[in-house]
Amino acid sequence: MTTIQEPSRGRQWGSADEFQAFIDDEGVVERDDAMPDAYRNEVFRFIELHANSELMGGLTERDWIPRAPGLRRKIAVLAKTQDEIGHAHLLYMVAADMGVKARTEMIDDLFAGRSRFHNVFHYPAVTWADQVAIAYLVDAAALISQQAVFKQCSYGPYKRILRRIIAEEGFHMRHGEEMLMTFAEGTPIQHAMFQEALDRWWLPALQLFGPDSTPDDELIRWRIKSEPNEVLRDRWVQKYAPLLVGYGFTIPDPDLHVDPVTHRWVIGPIDWSHLRAALANRGPDSARRIGDAARHWADTAWVRDALDLVDEPAA
Amino acid sequence: MISTTQLSDAIRAALSTVDDPEMPGVSIIELGLLESLEVGLDGKVRIGLIPTFSGCPALTAIANDVRMVVERIEAVSTVEVVFLTAPAWSVDRVTGAAEAQLRNGLGIAVERTGRATCPRCGTVTSEQSMFGPTRCRAVHRCQGCGEVVEVMR
Numbered sequence: 001m002t003t004i005q006e007p008s009r010g011r012q013w014g015s016a017d018e019f020q021a022f023i024d025d026e027g028v029v030e031r032d033d034a035m036p037d038a039y040r041n042e043v044f045r046f047i048e049l050h051a052n053s054e055l056m057g058g059l060t061e062r063d064w065i066p067r068a069p070g071l072r073r074k075i076a077v078l079a080k081t082q083d084e085i086g087h088a089h090l091l092y093m094v095a096a097d098m099g100v101k102a103r104t105e106m107i108d109d110l111f112a113g114r115s116r117f118h119n120v121f122h123y124p125a126v127t128w129a130d131q132v133a134i135a136y137l138v139d140a141a142a143l144i145s146q147q148a149v150f151k152q153c154s155y156g157p158y159k160r161i162l163r164r165i166i167a168e169e170g171f172h173m174r175h176g177e178e179m180l181m182t183f184a185e186g187t188p189i190q191h192a193m194f195q196e197a198l199d200r201w202w203l204p205a206l207q208l209f210g211p212d213s214t215p216d217d218e219l220i221r222w223r224i225k226s227e228p229n230e231v232l233r234d235r236w237v238q239k240y241a242p243l244l245v246g247y248g249f250t251i252p253d254p255d256l257h258v259d260p261v262t263h264r265w266v267i268g269p270i271d272w273s274h275l276r277a278a279l280a281n282r283g284p285d286s287a288r289r290i291g292d293a294a295r296h297w298a299d300t301a302w303v304r305d306a307l308d309l310v311d312e313p314a315a
Numbered sequence: 316m317i318s319t320t321q322l323s324d325a326i327r328a329a330l331s332t333v334d335d336p337e338m339p340g341v342s343i344i345e346l347g348l349l350e351s352l353e354v355g356l357d358g359k360v361r362i363g364l365i366p367t368f369s370g371c372p373a374l375t376a377i378a379n380d381v382r383m384v385v386e387r388i389e390a391v392s393t394v395e396v397v398f399l400t401a402p403a404w405s406v407d408r409v410t411g412a413a414e415a416q417l418r419n420g421l422g423i424a425v426e427r428t429g430r431a432t433c434p435r436c437g438t439v440t441s442e443q444s445m446f447g448p449t450r451c452r453a454v455h456r457c458q459g460c461g462e463v464v465e466v467m468r
Contacts, residue, residue, distance in 0.1 A: 031461055079371075079373075079449070082446070082449065083449065085448075086454070089447075090454065090463055093463045160422050161463065163421060167339055167421065168337050170336075171376070
């Protein structure tokens with residue numbers, strides 16, 4: 001009698017060094033591969049953070065559907081909400097496939113405050129101008145980060161989703177730029193309104209990139225991130241500082257200046273305590289946002305139940 | 316002076332350079348958005364487009380992009396872009412070239428006769444959610460390799 005050996009569907013590596021060599025050689029890891037646990041856990045955490053952030057970002061956007069000025073803006077906000085929630089959906093599927101946590105566990109952890117989402121969704125968006133600042137500055141920061149991950153991402157399923165997310169975020173940028181122009185070229189009241197929003201959002205957007213990367217950053221070694229945080233942050237500063245100054249806005253950083261030799265924009269020291277508090281779910285708006293998200297989730301349980309019934313009709 | 320036929324051809328060529336704002340590399344012509352093109356002897360142009368889904372948020376951006384490229388053509392005096400409510404768009408209007416670009420460039424499958432296949436391995440997919448990141452796309456899972464697939468429907 002012969003026993004039928006279930007063939008392993010994925011690839012295996014003999015040691016951590018072999019796996020690292022595969023990664024260094026621009027190898028792409030797939031879902032069914034026997035990847036080292038450290039890689040699996042770290043990449044999972046990264047994708048979970050991204051998924052959580054898309055979901056929390058989508059819900060933030062959603063708050064503004066009824067309050068967006070005019071039908072065109074409402075359609076744009078509605079569509080962005082669908083984009084973000086759709087991205088979260090795709091990312092949760094890819095994350096769950098890694099076998100670290102089930103999708104329901106990720107959702108439970110998020111609403112119980114046990115997991116993380118990006119710092120920018122821990123602050124209140126006070127006026128419509130805040131939403132514009134988020135669309136213009138935060139979405140740009142997110143796009144720069146995502147482009148850097150996409151460039152050489154070693155985890156195939158994530159890279160293939162990122163390709164489409166980036167295409168859509170590019171379209172969001174167009175909206176953000178158009179909305180910013182409305183404020184920049186608008187009345188003095190509009191100009192002042194955006195300035196106040198900028199005062200609130202400059203630092204959180206800047207901190208989205210995180211503190212300077214350490215030389216032993218595993219995510220860089222595993223080719224998830226392609227560039228250190230400080231390089232990405234600087235890329236964003238070099239693009240947006242001159243644009244905002246050009247539109248007549250004041251950037252809330254007294255030390256901000258242009259280096260006379262390199263002609264590059266130089267920012268002042270950053271107080272990272274805000275980032276640490278936000279990522280520990282202790283930001284100024286963390287409790288309200290997590291509470292709201294959990295309540296929305298509970299309120300829409302009937303929709304999920306109804307859709308399950310469609311999938312599995314009663315006999 | 317160029318004929319209206321030549322001008323129509325020039326306009327079509329210009330329109331084929333306008334990509335869907337959320338799907339780089341896929342032109343609005345290949346997606347089947349162009350329904351009518353009227354060119355007057357005085358260079359007045361009226362372009363009738365049909366949206367993939369009504370309420371599509373990209374319509375303003377598409378109309379702006381269309382006006383920009385068509386206005387550049389010398390013989391054109393005015394450009395009017397209108398979104399038609401009929402006929403309704405369907406994936407049958409998507410050309411083979413666009414389908415290939417969506418599959419290979421972006422990893423998006425196009426639903427044909429009620430089914431879609433995985434851009435990675437070619438196996439049939441099954442729907443996970445009718446709601447994807449955009450109105451024109453659903454979320455499927457490949458029954459072969461397990462890939463998460465977006466399907467244009």
